[in-house]
Amino acid sequence: MSEATKQPKPTIAELRADIKQTRAELGETVQALAAKADVKARAKDQVEIAKVRAREAVATSPVPLPLVLAGVAAVIGIILVVRGRKR
Secondary structure (H helix, E strand, O other): OOHHHOOOOOOHHHHHHHHHHHHHHHHHHHHHHHHHHOHHHHHHHHHHHHHHHHHHHHHHOOOOHHHHHHHHHHHHHHHHHHHHHHO
């Protein structure tokens, strides 16, 4: 090998800085993996997102809220009547 292709040895300060950076990156990776593995927290996040979307849909819906509630009550009533007849 020629002298031009040899890499100079890193100094102790450079090695320590590299180790510090590697530890920081590893810590971030571990936190990201832990967040992905936390199914309960992810499910709660998805529920919150669904709530926000539902509120936005209700707020921008041209159908009045009492009409929607009456429809839901009617569907529940029909289900209860049908179940009562089967027994």
